[in-house]
Amino acid sequence: MRNRRTAKTxxxxxxxxxxxxxxxxxxxxxxxxxxxxxxxxxxxREEAVIAVxxxxxxxxxxxxxxxxxxxxTATALTDSxxxxxxxxxxxxxxxxxxxxxxxxxxxxxxxxxxxxxDLVDQLFNSSEQRLARILLLLAHFGKEGNTEAVIPKVSxxxxxxx
Numbered sequence: 001m002r003n004r005r006t007a008k009t010x011x012x013x014x015x016x017x018x019x020x021x022x023x024x025x026x027x028x029x030x031x032x033x034x035x036x037x038x039x040x041x042x043x044x045r046e047e048a049v050i051a052v053x054x055x056x057x058x059x060x061x062x063x064x065x066x067x068x069x070x071x072x073t074a075t076a077l078t079d080s081x082x083x084x085x086x087x088x089x090x091x092x093x094x095x096x097x098x099x100x101x102x103x104x105x106x107x108x109x110x111x112x113x114x115x116x117x118d119l120v121d122q123l124f125n126s127s128e129q130r131l132a133r134i135l136l137l138l139a140h141f142g143k144e145g146n147t148e149a150v151i152p153k154v155s156x157x158x159x160x161x162x
Contacts, residue, residue, distance in 0.1 A: 007089035026063035035080020
C-alpha cells in the first residue's frame with residue numbers, strides 16, 4: 001500500500017522473504033513496524049549475519065550517504081511489516097520534521113555505539129565472552145519489558161562471525 005503524498009509504502013513480508021538483496025539499487029530506507037529483520041553480507045566464501053533488527057529500527061539508510069548499491073541483504077526472520085520510505089521523501093522528512101530527525105539520529109547513534117561495542121568485543125574478549133554477550137543481546141537482556149523467555153537457535157558458526 002503506497003502513499004503518494006509521502007512516498008512511503010507499507011510492505012508485509014513473510015518469514016524468509018528478502019526485502020532487498022546485496023547489490024540492489026539503494027534507493028530507500030526501511031523502518032520495521034513489527035517482526036524481525038536479519039541483515040547479512042555474502043562474500044565468495046561465506047555469509048555473515050551482521051544484525052538482527054527489531055520493531056522501530058531502521059535499515060537501508062546507507063542510501064542517504066550516497067551509497068548507490070545495497071551492501072547487504074535484508075531478510076525477514078518472522079512475518080513482518082516494514083515501511084519503505086523513498087530516499088527523496090526520507091531526506092525531506094529529516095529536514096522538515098524535527099521530531100523525526102531526532103528519532104532517526106538516536107537510531108544512528110545507537111547503531112554506531114553497538115558497532116563500536118562489537119569491535120571492542122571482537123578485539124579483546126574470548127570466544128566464550130563473545131558468545132555470552134551475543135546471547136544476552138538476542139534475548140534483549142537489560143532492555144526493560146523486552147526480555148524473551150526463549151533464546152533463538154543460532155549455530156556456533158554464525159556466532160563466531162558476529
